[in-house]
Amino acid sequence: MRARLGSFAFAIGVVIAAALAAFLSTRYAFRVDVSAAQRASLAPQSRDLLHALTGPVDVVSYASRSGNLREVIANFVARYRAEKPDIALRFVDPEADPAAMRERGVRVDGELEISYGGRSERLKFLSEREFSNALLRLSRGRTHVVAFLAGAGERKPDGDANADVGQFGKLLAEQGVRAVPLVLGTGAAVPDNTDLVVIANPRVALDAGVVAALVDWIDGGGALLWLTEPGENAGLEALANVLSVRALPGTVVDGAGAAIGIGDPSFVAMSTYPPHAITRGFQLTTLLPQAAALAQLGAARWDVKPILRSGAQSWSESGAIPKSGEPTTIRYDENTDELRGPLDLGFALSRLSPRPDRREQRAAVIGDGDFLSNSFLGNGGNREFGQRLFNWLLADDALIEVPDRGAPDREIALSQGALGAIGLGFLVGLPALLVGLGGTIWWIRRRR
Structure with a gap:
């Protein structure tokens, strides 16, 4: 009975600890970027710019509901919101009112409109350099x-x-x-x-x-x-x-x-x-x-x-x-x-x-x-x-140069001989190895 009560109490303690950890995770965030060249985080130039902005930033994305484009944009803007929480992101479905979108000049799915200090700018493709430079231009009063x-x-x-x-x-x-x-x-x-x-x-x-x-x-x-x-x-x-x-x-x-x-x-x-x-x-x-x-x-x-x-x-x-x-x-x-x-x-x-x-x-x-x-x-x-x-x-081109932080090992260059050896290993070598292991286990069990 004591052993069962102890196990039951331990299980309850684990559940309570997990609940408390989950609750604390909603109040405090801890983020670590372990990607090569820190490519999953903003460059230092972008972070310095965000810290210099004194007012809120509004971002409107004209992205349709189909596909995962909205998720991609939200994850991208989340990098900026981690440094500047008063960046607001709002989605507008361009398919809901195509005539209004044409009147506003929206012709690209996912087009962004960034507003700051009573001024705004449009972006048709998503990159840290374009987004940060748009904020830089808008910050000049x-x-x-x-x-x-x-x-x-x-x-x-x-x-x-x-x-x-x-x-x-x-x-x-x-x-x-x-x-x-x-x-x-x-x-x-x-x-x-x-x-x-x-x-x-x-x-x-x-x-x-x-x-x-x-x-x-x-x-x-x-x-x-x-x-x-x-x-x-x-x-x-x-x-x-x-x-x-x-x-x-x-x-x-x-x-x-x-x-x-x-x-x-x-x-x-x-x-x-x-x-x-x-x-x-x-x-x-x-x-x-x-x-x-x-x-x-x-x-x-x-x-x-x-x-x-x-x-x-x-x-x-x-x-x-x-x-x-x-x-x-x-x-x-x-x-x-x-x-x-x-x-x-x-x-x-x-x-x-x-x-x-x-x-x-x-x-x-x-x-x-x-x-x-x-x-x-x-x-x-x-x-x-x-x-x-x-x-x-207008000499308004002192832009942020975001360095190329691509992963150095995104491609593997293999010769035709290496590709042939890999293919032969998967098609012949690996099945032969599995057959050999199976035969060895069968032979050992039979001798017992």
């Missing part, structure tokens, strides 16, 4: 002023027409960037509080005074984004000489577009990019409708780097281009001034600023403005590429 040149039929930053960039202007506003129209008259100058001037495809030639004001802005160390189009005649030859960049004649067409379902040959899709701070780690496809190729002038006064480049099957077409759905009859003619690809469609320019602060002066020239328009902003990675472009031009 200064409001940038971007002046869009107006008065000559340019794209409006607040317009709703298909050719305008109103949707991108809203994205800039969410990130703390104020887009304002800029009308330059005779003798006028760009205001001193302007951080960036954007020339978005003027429809008529600009007055000489306006061009002179733009050249003065560049010579004074200002930042500039010039969006041009094939055959555009905006009277900006003087500006092109200052930037050491010019647009080539013709419209770039790409024969590789048909392989990915693009019916219009004048739509150039790019998924690989020349190395630059703007394109580092960028994996989305950028779509440029009817772009002009660019060339660098001989006597360059800038450090000119390409950031957009067409493929080997592209060329600059000087003739008429059939519309989408029409039979494609164009072909490269080497007897004309047409140039075979790869062709540069975007340049990033930098040099030492002439201003007293001696900072880096930045400018960019893109051979297309449609990729930021309301009609094409949602295609591929156009929105994200435009966001990267503006961040760089």
Whole structure:
């Protein structure tokens, strides 16, 4: 009886201890990362950023209920919540109201919207580097002023027409960037509080005074984004000489577009990019409708780097281009001034600023403005590429470099002989070993 009572008391004690341990585990957490290179934890740079944030962070994930995408996102955000508990995560099912999702520009299952300090930013793919850098940009409280040149039929930053960039202007506003129209008259100058001037495809030639004001802005160390189009005649030859960049004649067409379902040959899709701070780690496809190729002038006064480049099957077409759905009859003619690809469609320019602060002066020239328009902003990675472009031009690109902490032993390289030996061992050796062990046990038991 004493032995039974002792065993019963011991069992009750074990159950009570387990219950207490379970209760304490809900109040206190202990986490140990034993993975190679600590890849299951945040990098020290991300942890330092989270500790510097003073307010709450809201994360909305537009992930469907099917599959395990929500679980993956929740586990990812949990790493950040372990360092900063006031990060709130909320899921919205995009399939519940597809029209509302399209209106908000949500086109990727699992897309994230991060909000902090009254500003927000979107992410289309999940990684620690992208998530931490989005938080870093949102934590910078200064409001940038971007002046869009107006008065000559340019794209409006607040317009709703298909050719305008109103949707991108809203994205800039969410990130703390104020887009304002800029009308330059005779003798006028760009205001001193302007951080960036954007020339978005003027429809008529600009007055000489306006061009002179733009050249003065560049010579004074200002930042500039010039969006041009094939055959555009905006009277900006003087500006092109200052930037050491010019647009080539013709419209770039790409024969590789048909392989990915693009019916219009004048739509150039790019998924690989020349190395630059703007394109580092960028994996989305950028779509440029009817772009002009660019060339660098001989006597360059800038450090000119390409950031957009067409493929080997592209060329600059000087003739008429059939519309989408029409039979494609164009072909490269080497007897004309047409140039075979790869062709540069975007340049990033930098040099030492002439201003007293001696900072880096930045400018960019893109051979297309449609990729930021309301009609094409949602295609591929156009929105994200435009966001990267503006961040760089506004010198808002001091990003967190998360080191590669992949496991060093994720792959095993075996020769054909080693693979054959392993296969022979599993198919012949292991069954023979089991048969031999069984026979040995049978023989020993029979002799007893």
